[in-house]
């Protein structure tokens with residue numbers, strides 16, 4: 001069976017290094033590994049609209065930002081199909097049929113949806129104390145639309161962060177249900193999580209659990225060298241490490257978490273040859289006598305080494321915006337053909353393809369016979 005990747009992001013802002021270590025870096029590796037027959041990378045604007053009805057322009061503006069981030073991080077349009085979700089109307093059609101295979105109760109149990117309802121302030125008693133008018137139906141149903149995204153391309157592999165696990169599980173349920181009610185045309189996807197645990201959820205520069213634009217604790221792929229340096233030097237470390245001589249804590253220390261996610265032994269050889277590995281550095285920090293500023297400077301060098309080529313590619317791409325839109329237009333055209341093929345198989349399995357020539361002939365004959373006897 002062909003191995004097919006589908007994944008994507010909501011275009012609600014520029015991508016940050018949490019996105020990068022959590023999924024983008026892996027996607028590029030998977031692309032370059034040549035192990036997959038097809039790779040689809042989707043800018044999920046329609047999904048973003050499900051909880052941004054009050055700010056659709058934000059979604060619209062960020063499509064190009066995400067495309068620039070994708071391509072500068074190494075996604076290559078000659079090897080991966082980059083497309084915009086809303087341009088594939090077949091996806092909404094599939095969603096409507098899948099809606100019949102899922103209960104409201106099942107959606108209500110989806111842990112990510114549950115959490116997002118609170119976070120977005122859609123619930124009546126939300127944490128933020130905001131008063132939003134309730135849960136948009138489209139938002140509530142987005143796991144079903146995500147199942148459409150995945151199955152339309154017969155994806156076998158979905159590389160995403162662990163917050164997306166419930167979506168993949170729901171997709172698998174929908175596939176099993178569809179295939180058993182109708183005919184086995186859909187493919188059950190597998191999730192592909194980041195292999196490195198620290199990469200699954202990179203904390204913000206302030207040590208908070210997640211990078212988020214509203215908290216202002218992100219390092220963006222598009223940040224300048226100086227912005228990155230400032231953010232690193234202002235990072236949260238170990239509050240108990242007051243004097244340089246104090247023993248330090250590595251667990252929960254954001255600077256070390258970032259090093260876990262980014263640094264490899266080559267970085268020591270290049271930037272800090274006094275240490276051979278991250279373990280040696282950690283040991284010294286734990287013993288005491290190692291100041292935070294030194295470690296931050298090292299982290300800055302590591303991050304700059306990783307981000308500089310991305311930044312340079314972005315600068316080049318920004319000079320040719322029409323090219324980037326052309327990539328998306330072409331990709332959307334290709335994606336649409338594939339989704340249309342799956343939709344036609346789905347409709348055939350559901351026997352709602354009344355006007356296909358063979359179906360029409362037998363349907364006409366069958367119904368004529370029924371009425372001819374009267």
Ligand code: TRP
Pocket residue numbers: 006007008009010044047146149150158160164
């Ligand atoms: N829900 C994903 C996110 O918030 C975006 C997304 C939409 C997606 N459709 C998808 C991811 C299909 C993987 C597969 O980032």
